[in-house]
Amino acid sequence: MSLPLTPSQTVGPFLAIGLPWPDGPFVVPEGTPGAITITGRVLDGAGEPVPDALVETWQAAPDGSFAHPDDPRGPGPAWRPGATAGTGPGAGAAGDLGASVGGGLEAGGFRGFGRCPTGRDGRYRIVTQRPGPLPWPGGGAEAPHLDVSVFARGLLDRVVTRIYFPDEHAANAADPVLAAITPDDRRATLLAVAEPGAGPAAFRFDIRLQGGRETVFFDV
Amino acid sequence: MTTDVPAPPGELILPPYRRPAGVHPPLDSPGYRSSLLRAPKRPPVLLRQGLTEVTGPLLGAERVTAADADLTARGGGEPIGERIILTGRVLDSGGRPVPDTLIEIWQANAAGRYSGGLDDHDAPLDPNFGGAGRCMTDSEGRYRFITIKPGAYPWKNHRNAWRPAHVHFSLFGRAFAQRLVTQMYFPGDPLFAQDPIYNSVLDPRARERMIARFDLGITQPEWALGYQWDIVLRGREATAFEPEEERR
Numbered sequence: 382m383s384l385p386l387t388p389s390q391t392v393g394p395f396l397a398i399g400l401p402w403p404d405g406p407f408v409v410p411e412g413t414p415g416a417i418t419i420t421g422r423v424l425d426g427a428g429e430p431v432p433d434a435l436v437e438t439w440q441a442a443p444d445g446s447f448a449h450p451d452d453p454r455g456p457g458p459a460w461r462p463g464a465t466a467g468t469g470p471g472a473g474a475a476g477d478l479g480a481s482v483g484g485g486l487e488a489g490g491f492r493g494f495g496r497c498p499t500g501r502d503g504r505y506r507i508v509t510q511r512p513g514p515l516p517w518p519g520g521g522a523e524a525p526h527l528d529v530s531v532f533a534r535g536l537l538d539r540v541v542t543r544i545y546f547p548d549e550h551a552a553n554a555a556d557p558v559l560a561a562i563t564p565d566d567r568r569a570t571l572l573a574v575a576e577p578g579a580g581p582a583a584f585r586f587d588i589r590l591q592g593g594r595e596t597v598f599f600d601v
Numbered sequence: 602m603t604t605d606v607p608a609p610p611g612e613l614i615l616p617p618y619r620r621p622a623g624v625h626p627p628l629d630s631p632g633y634r635s636s637l638l639r640a641p642k643r644p645p646v647l648l649r650q651g652l653t654e655v656t657g658p659l660l661g662a663e664r665v666t667a668a669d670a671d672l673t674a675r676g677g678g679e680p681i682g683e684r685i686i687l688t689g690r691v692l693d694s695g696g697r698p699v700p701d702t703l704i705e706i707w708q709a710n711a712a713g714r715y716s717g718g719l720d721d722h723d724a725p726l727d728p729n730f731g732g733a734g735r736c737m738t739d740s741e742g743r744y745r746f747i748t749i750k751p752g753a754y755p756w757k758n759h760r761n762a763w764r765p766a767h768v769h770f771s772l773f774g775r776a777f778a779q780r781l782v783t784q785m786y787f788p789g790d791p792l793f794a795q796d797p798i799y800n801s802v803l804d805p806r807a808r809e810r811m812i813a814r815f816d817l818g819i820t821q822p823e824w825a826l827g828y829q830w831d832i833v834l835r836g837r838e839a840t841a842f843e844p845e846e847e848r849r
Contacts, residue, residue, distance in 0.1 A: 383694055383695070383696075383836075384692055384693075384694050384695075384696055384833045384836075385624070385694070385806070385807065385810060385833065386621050386624045386625075386694055386807075386810075386833050386834070386835060387781065387783055387810055387811065387831075387832045387833045387834070388624050388625050388626065388783060388802040388807045388808070388810065388811060389625040389626065389781060389782060389783050390626070390769075390782070390783045390784040390798060390799075390801075390802075390811065391633075391635075391782075391784075391798060392769065392771075392782050393769060393784075394719065395707065395709075395715045395717065395719060395720060395769075396707070396769075397717055397719060398707040398715055398716060398717045398731070398732055398733050399705050399706060399707025399732075399733040399734075399769060399771065400705060400707070400771060425638040425639050426637075426638040426639070426642075427638055429638075431639065437780075439653060439656075439657060439658060439777045440653065441652065441653065447652060447653075447656040448659070449656035449657070449659065449775075451615075451655050451656055451775070451776065452652055452655075452656055453613065453614065453615075454613075492658070493658060494657075494658035494660070515651060515652045515653065516613045516652070517613070517651055518612070518613045518614065518615050518649070518651060519612065519613075520612065523651055523652075523653075526653065528653045528654065528777050530777075530780060532782055533639060534635050534639075535633070535635030535636045535637075535638070535639030535640065536628060536636070536639055536640065537625070537626040537627070537628055537630055537633065537636065537640075537798070537801045538625045538626060538628060539780065539782065540628070540641060540645075541645075541648070557649075558648060558649075558651075561646065562646060590638075590639050590640070590641055591638060591639065591640070591641060591642055595641055595642060595643055596641075597643075597646055598641050598643075598645045598646070599645055599646050599647070599648035600620070600645040600646065600647050600648060601618075601648050601650065601654050601777070601778050
């Protein structure tokens with residue numbers, strides 16, 4: 382049996398009505414030991430900020446595990462409720478929908494998923510922990526990374542990229558996905574950079590939809 | 602086609618999700634003006650699916666209350682408009698239901714205006730209609746929303762441009778590879794022919810799969826019109842090897 386797929390359509394200019402969650406940016410609660418922030422801007426082909434995009438992230442826990450039945454290795458301890466200390470972000474304004482909606486940190490665990498609409502300056506911010514490395518089908522290992530989806534008016538389908546970490550030199554050099562991307566300046570679009578003057582836990586990752594430094598996007 | 606060689610013991614085996622081909626709109630769709638400065642110009646890099654792509658957020662039922670699926674019950678009174686029931690199933694391309702997955706929807710009101718202060722269309726707001734809803738699919742992949750039929754609205758893409766009435770849908774499925782955001786349309790809309798977003802899907806049969814079906818069986822007497830719309834997400838290969846492309 383093979384059913385034909387439902388096509389994608391743009392998220393449009395009014396995603397703010399339906400998609401942001403009060404705690405969306407918090408993969409772990411702010412203040413969690415080992416938490417990092419990833420901030421950046423989404424920019425269009427003219428270098429202008431994209432103020433109506435949604436950035437979503439999905440990643441492994443720090444121990445390289447996923448709380449997912451299709452991970453044949455099983456869930457790791459990081460995903461258990463209460464595994465991360467720190468204070469939750471609070472329910473915040475519930476907006477149009479029920480107060481419990483869009484939670485996921487109620488249990489105090491690692492959610493793996495982050496979601497942040499961009500602001501007027503095109504900026505997003507995700508609070509998370511560094512993911513662990515992952516075994517690769519067929520051998521080898523993937524360097525720590527986050528998968529990223531970007532949705533926006535003007536994008537008829539999401540675009541997908543990855544965030545890697547600039548200080549994972551050995552792991553990045555052995556990563557099969559990074560290795561396939563040439564030349565080096567294209568590969569560099571997938572590396573976060575240390576946020577200047579913001580300490581070791583703050584990273585910056587800009588997403589350029591077009592232009593000379595267009596971010597590498599993936600066909601998943 | 603790769604021959605079926607058994608994996609060595611301990612090797613990670615991850616059957617991938619089939620790649621869509623000829624279904625989704627090309628990002629570079631010049632008739633849709635907003636795409637001009639936003640659609641990437643370089644071809645995407647083929648990514649072999651690993652653990653991050655075949656897993657995804659399984660956001661639990663405890664996040665959504667039953668009331669979130671009724672968009673007509675969020676204000677102090679009844680919203681203006683034609684009350685409708687939107688229901689259907691979420692399936693994968695293998696025909697398997699996708700149970701317990703979050704669906705988020707948002708839409709304009711009956712006059713064709715979005716709430717939230719961003720929409721400057723000169724049409725009335727409805728204090729009793731916010732236009733956002735969510736639900737989880739049940740064990741058979743079924744969902745059901747109660748809402749009002751959204752109105753068409755003008756936009757500035759080209760002279761006298763109007764969007765056909767539509768409801769935005771966001772779906773997670775169970776894997777990063779299955780994530781889908783789309784729009785559901787209503788049958789017989791005269792605005793289809795001039796809409797570059799609807800027509801960005803190049804295959805006419807694929808376009809029709811975005812149109813709900815009016816269903817008198819779902820329609821509730823003296824109360825609401827019923828529409829049925831199934832959503833099909835990418836399905837998974839049975840083996841770990843790179844699949845044939847999904848044709849249609």
